[in-house]
Amino acid sequence: MTTLTREPARPAPAGPARNHWIPRLGGPVWLVWRQHRAAFWTLIGVTLIGVAVMVYLRGQMMDYLATQAPTSRRPGGLPPEFETYVDPLFSIGSYLSYIPILAGVLLGAPLIAGDLETGTAKLVTSQSVSRVRWLIVKLAVPAAMLALSTGVLTAVLTWWWHPVKGLSSGLIWTAFFSVTGVVPVAYALLTFTVGVAVGLLLRRTLVSMVVTLGIVVAIGFLWSELWRSLGHVMSVSTDKGVGPGAVRPELPTEAEQLGQGTYFLTSSGGRLDWTTCLDQIEDDRAHTACLESKHVIGWSIDYLPVSQMQTMQLLGAGIMLALAAGVATFVILWGRKRLL
Structure with a gap:
């Protein structure tokens, strides 16, 4: 009675261990x-x-x-x-x-x-x-x-x-x-x-x-x-006049001023360009009268807040x-x- 034997499998050669957790590009x-x-x-x-x-x-x-x-x-x-x-x-x-x-x-x-x-x-x-x-x-x-x-x-x-x-x-x-x-x-x-x-x-x-x-x-x-x-453009304005001694509006800290600068504010809530009555600015009385005729009551400035x-x-x-x-x-x- 013969016994058939199988040659045991040879172990795989040792090599560097793979780090399977490292992603590989392919x-x-x-x-x-x-x-x-x-x-x-x-x-x-x-x-x-x-x-x-x-x-x-x-x-x-x-x-x-x-x-x-x-x-x-x-x-x-x-x-x-x-x-x-x-x-x-x-x-x-x-x-x-x-x-x-x-x-x-x-x-x-x-x-x-x-x-x-x-x-x-x-x-x-x-x-x-x-x-x-x-x-x-x-x-x-x-x-x-x-x-x-x-x-x-x-x-x-x-x-x-x-x-x-x-x-x-x-x-x-x-x-x-x-x-x-x-x-x-x-x-x-x-x-x-x-x-x-x-x-x-x-x-x-x-x-x-x-x-x-x-x-x-x-x-x-x-x-x-x-x-x-x-x-969203915001505005700050005054209504104490624009003559001598009138204080212009102050912008909030770090605000970005927009537009051409300061506008004139009228009693109706409208705004006029700063060049309004500019041709009469050399004559204070004429300049004041011109602004009064247009019902100017103060200044207005547009700005963007840092917020x-x-x-x-x-x-x-x-x-x-x-x-x-x-x-x-x-x-x-x-x-x-x-x-x-």
Whole structure:
């Protein structure tokens, strides 16, 4: 009687243990990261350096404020040397205002235009990956990186500016409206998607970058002209006359004055332009008589209070994100049929 024996299985060679909890990129996500890894790592590096610089400069500013009397922490109450701490804050805020331009021109415009020029788009979509999936991943990965980087930078800038806002003329809220809060992230995503759309339509990297630059500059101009209209305009007025000794109305702290300046207020509640009776200003009696004939009783000024800043930022960001979503949808629908 024989006994059949089976040779025991050999144990698998020992190797480095895998960390299954570490996420691994694969498929189109890995391809997009691989294609643009230089830009992504640059974005990460710039973000880390920017955060480190702002944290250091904020620490210097707060150390200086700690040496000042609490009663001096009011608009105009700090010594002139405080401006040496204000200048870096204002400068870095100005630098961050270029993020939307860079996002559209350097990241958005070449994203698909470069693949169309080199033939990468044709190669990828000839595989098992559909055009729609490739376009979605192509948009989502850079957009996520851009939103994260911009959000971190602007959050640190907001943290730096918040304790000292309004303490200097260079720290008024209108100067930091577009570089703090949620606005910069939405703004960058809008210009990024616009750049992608331009690249998809023009299919040439350099031409797309130039055209995108012009469009982004135009968007910036429109935004600078229109963002104040997101707020609810308020007015402050007087009714004690406008003659010698009459006191003009005072705006609330940190309020942003709107319009041409001070208006004349009439007894009926109407307002007249400040140039009213200006041709008779050299003759006090004639000027006074002219204003009295128009029933002027005081002055009126329009303004936006600082308390509306956050609401205005949320509204502006919502509009930009809606536009960005619309442009991204256009890119996907257009590219699904006309990508190659």
